[in-house]
Amino acid sequence: MYSSIYTESTVMYNELIEWRRELHKIPELGLELPQTVSFVRKKLTEFGIPFETKVNGNCVIGYVGSGDRCLLLRADMDGLPMREESHLSFASQNGNMHACGHDIHTTALLGAAKILKKHEKELKGKIKLLFQPGEETFGGAQAVMSEGVLENPKVDSAFATHVASVIPVGTIAYGTLTAASIWGFKITITGKGTHGAMPQNGVDPINVGVHIYQALQELIARECAPDKEVTLTIGQFSSGTVGNIIPETAVLQGTLRTFNSEIKQYLITRINEIVKNISSAFHAESKIDTLTDTPVLCCDEKRNEEIVKALESMNPEFNIVSGLHITASDDFAIFANKIPSSYFVIGAKEDSDTIYAHHNPKVCFNEQVLPIETAAYACVAMDWE
Incomplete structure (x- = not known):
């Protein structure tokens, strides 16, 4: 049903790589992300997507679609205060590092935004595109929550993704009691x-x-x-x-x-x-x-199953597995504690004999995940009603 969405995201592959690498070079910390926000604002403007900022200009919220019901798509944007040792040609040189893949999340939501704008008339509701600061410091979700991100229009459900450097590309994991x-x-x-x-x-x-x-x-x-x-x-x-x-x-x-x-x-x-x-x-x-x-990140079982069906119709070759239950944490739990939410982890394992986990200065993420994560965001939004 949504196979064309995945096709569109794969066509964008080189563009997504370009965006991701530009973001990877400029990781910023906490609630102060001026360069990252500038990049996001520029792209949303190019796509013709209206947006507003919160948290002293360090959070961007884009809007596509219309209707009485509203879905929030969230991507975190901040990096970590550690010097990169990946030896990538586009490695950060500013003493910080995107060692948790948030540059990929930001890129994927931007890619989804471009696709959704193209299909805006087909959307069955309002979509909020939340580019959030401060996830690594666990203050970002609360900051945007306190500034009314779930209101005007009222958000009925939320969805987020996270890439995983230790899970093969093409594997997507989800669960109910998802993160600690x-x-x-x-x-x-x-x-x-x-x-x-x-x-x-x-x-x-x-x-x-x-x-x-x-x-x-x-x-x-x-x-x-x-x-x-x-x-x-x-x-x-x-x-x-x-x-x-x-x-x-x-x-x-x-x-x-x-x-x-x-x-x-x-x-x-x-x-x-x-x-x-x-x-x-x-x-x-x-x-x-x-x-x-x-709090614990508790996901809504009904929403999970609806999303799984949509992703399977988009590409039946995805290896979608249930039972995601990790001791890592994510402040997306703040949203999930308020409204029905889903959180899916998407494989980004490199083709290498040496694999590093998140928050390691040598960690690398397979860029083949970019069209998959982009399509996942877009597919969930297209299926929302």
């Missing part, structure tokens, strides 16, 4: 600085931090059943500037991911107890700040 919740936190330990030759005169926050780190790992190993799917990661531990000074402070930042709200609240309570008691035992002070709190 995430509680992001920052632990600040305050000790007493002193000369490194006289540690007895100070309170070493690094020592306190090491004990807290070990205790948090033991918390998962000894207080969480293996089948509860809980992940606690400390991704930053920073303190001090030179080797002969005991510093004043140490900072640990991490994430807690779960699929169960009761377990999540229990562990947050225990983390606070552990940090407080260990700090007290070593005569240090500490505080915990919540950096993000995003």
Whole structure:
């Protein structure tokens, strides 16, 4: 039924590659994406698609179609603060990297926008094209939500995709309990600085931090059943500037991911107890700040099956598999917590003996995914009613 949509996207292949590579060179962070937004605005203008901006101009929302009902298509745009080591000819040189494929998502939604504008009279409702900042920092969805992205017109359903560097091209995965919740936190330990030759005169926050780190790992190993799917990661531990000074402070930042709200609240309570008691035992002070709190990404089963039928009619050769259930997180869950939503992962594995996962400085994504993801966005919109 929608095979022509896939054909149109494959015809755009070289154009999609050009867009993707241009975006890949300029990854930007968080809620400040001026160059990326400029690129998106330029393309939407070329397509004749009206748009508005939110989040101080760092979010773009395009509009196609008309009608009483409205579907939101979301693509995230931000990168990561890491230096690229992919050795691609179009690798980023600005110290940041699109190590999670958001440049591909942005490109695919732009491609879908071009297709949908061509078929605008065939659409059965209003389509909002959301180019969202700040997914990596888990603040973008909430920021655009607070500025009314689900209103005027009221959004009835939402759809998003994510590419996967470890899944073969042509495979599309979906599920209901799709991605874990995430509680992001920052632990600040305050000790007493002193000369490194006289540690007895100070309170070493690094020592306190090491004990807290070990205790948090033991918390998962000894207080969480293996089948509860809980992940606690400390991704930053920073303190001090030179080797002969005991510093004043140490900072640990991490994430807690779960699929169960009761377990999540229990562990947050225990983390606070552990940090407080260990700090007290070593005569240090500490505080915990919540950096993000995003729910489990729960997708609507009925919408999922409708989308699967549409994608199968578009190209029966796609390998569409159910049961997607990952401990990664996505702030698209903010939307899914409000309206019926679907989140599909699309394979972008390179033809190589060495494959790297997301958030690795060497990760590469197979550009053959571009027409597939583009067609998926367009197909879902064409099928919406």
